[in-house]
Amino acid sequence: MRVSVVEVKRKRVEARVNERYMVDGHDVAHDRKRTLAASVAAGAEPSAEFAEAAAVEGVTPQALALTILAKPDELMTKENKRRSMVVRTRAAKTVAELEAIEAEADATAAPRTSRIFMQEGP
Structure with a gap:
C-alpha cells in the first residue's frame, strides 16, 4: 500500500490550521460581549456585568453597546x-x-x- 506524501501533509496542515485558529477564552468573552451589546442596543436592560463594563469605560451601557457593535466581529x-x-x-x-x-x-x-509571562511574582 502506497501512502501519498500529499495526503499525509494535508492532514498535518489541516490540523495546524485548526490549532492556530482555535477559539480561546478571549474569543468566547468577546462574542458574549457582542451578544449583550446587541441586546442593549435593541433596548434590553443591561446585565450587571455589562453595566459595570460601561462604568469602567466611563460611558453609558447604550454608548458602550454601540461602540462594541461598530467594531468588526x-x-x-x-x-x-x-x-x-x-x-x-x-x-x-x-x-x-x-x-x-x-x-x-x-x-x-x-x-x-507562555504561562511564564502570566505568573505573578519573581
Whole structure:
C-alpha cells in the first residue's frame, strides 16, 4: 500500500490550521460581549456585568453597546479565515501548495502566550 506524501501533509496542515485558529477564552468573552451589546442596543436592560463594563469605560451601557457593535466581529472573521484555509488545504494538489498554506497559518495566527509571562511574582 502506497501512502501519498500529499495526503499525509494535508492532514498535518489541516490540523495546524485548526490549532492556530482555535477559539480561546478571549474569543468566547468577546462574542458574549457582542451578544449583550446587541441586546442593549435593541433596548434590553443591561446585565450587571455589562453595566459595570460601561462604568469602567466611563460611558453609558447604550454608548458602550454601540461602540462594541461598530467594531468588526473578530470571532466570525477568525472562523471565516480558518474555514477558507481548511478548504484550500483540502483542495491543494502539491506539497508546495500545502507548505504555503501552513506558512500563512503560522504567520497570521496570534503567537502563543507562555504561562511564564502570566505568573505573578519573581
